[in-house]
Amino acid sequence: MATTRLHGYYRSSTTYRTRIAMNLKGLPFEAIDVRLDLGAHRQADFLAENPMGAVPVVEIDGMKLLQSPAILDYLEETYPEPLLLPSDVRQRQRVRELSALIACDIHPINNLRVLKHLGATYGANQEQIAQWNRHWMSIGFDGFQTLLEETPRQSGYCVGEQITLAEVYLLPQVYNARRFDLDLSAYPLIEEIEAHCLTLSAFKDAHPDRFKPVD
Numbered sequence: 001m002a003t004t005r006l007h008g009y010y011r012s013s014t015t016y017r018t019r020i021a022m023n024l025k026g027l028p029f030e031a032i033d034v035r036l037d038l039g040a041h042r043q044a045d046f047l048a049e050n051p052m053g054a055v056p057v058v059e060i061d062g063m064k065l066l067q068s069p070a071i072l073d074y075l076e077e078t079y080p081e082p083l084l085l086p087s088d089v090r091q092r093q094r095v096r097e098l099s100a101l102i103a104c105d106i107h108p109i110n111n112l113r114v115l116k117h118l119g120a121t122y123g124a125n126q127e128q129i130a131q132w133n134r135h136w137m138s139i140g141f142d143g144f145q146t147l148l149e150e151t152p153r154q155s156g157y158c159v160g161e162q163i164t165l166a167e168v169y170l171l172p173q174v175y176n177a178r179r180f181d182l183d184l185s186a187y188p189l190i191e192e193i194e195a196h197c198l199t200l201s202a203f204k205d206a207h208p209d210r211f212k213p214v215d
Contacts, residue, residue, distance in 0.1 A: 009037075011212075016172035025081070082162075083162075095164045098159070101144055
């Protein structure tokens with residue numbers, strides 16, 4: 001089998017979620033560091049791989065895949081065990097809703113390029129940028145927590161009693177929330193799910209601390 005390569009940055013949430021999904025699917029991969037902090041994503045050689053200058057980029061099955069939602073869809077369709085989208089249509093829809101809340105309503109506003117633009121264009125300092133992050137993450141987590149309260153679920157899971165794409169999307173966002181000192185005490189169900197996931201090897205082995213570059 002050809003080597004699967006994951007081009008990403010250690011604490012990029014899109015890269016992190018891709019690592020989790022690959023681990024859950026039992027797909028070994030070679031992690032290739034793209035130093036966003038050093039501007040590697042803006043260099044011509046990387047732009048030739050992804051014209052948006054974003055991570056992750058995945059080389060798998062003789063293909064090059066861009067955009068983490070599309071990558072996760074490919075993994076689910078091509079490597080269906082274990083299923084990360086439940087077979088029950090109602091559960092599957094709730095998983096998609098929760099995943100999209102992270103991918104569409106929280107992550108884009110807190111993306112590195114947005115944060116850098118706040119500083120470069122509007123003069124926001126580090127604390128103001130952190131406040132921006134906390135503001136938008138808290139709004140998103142308010143909605144996520146409410147949906148969890150309405151969802152039939154076993155303790156430690158977002159939906160039902162199995163790991164789904166919802167946890168794959170959630171854990172990297174919780175990691176970011178902790179980085180920016182968001183008080184998570186208002187989100188006990190999110191903390192409960194985080195604690196459970198971090199006992200599982202697929203999540204532990206994908207953690208950014210294991211991929212931090214050595215300067």
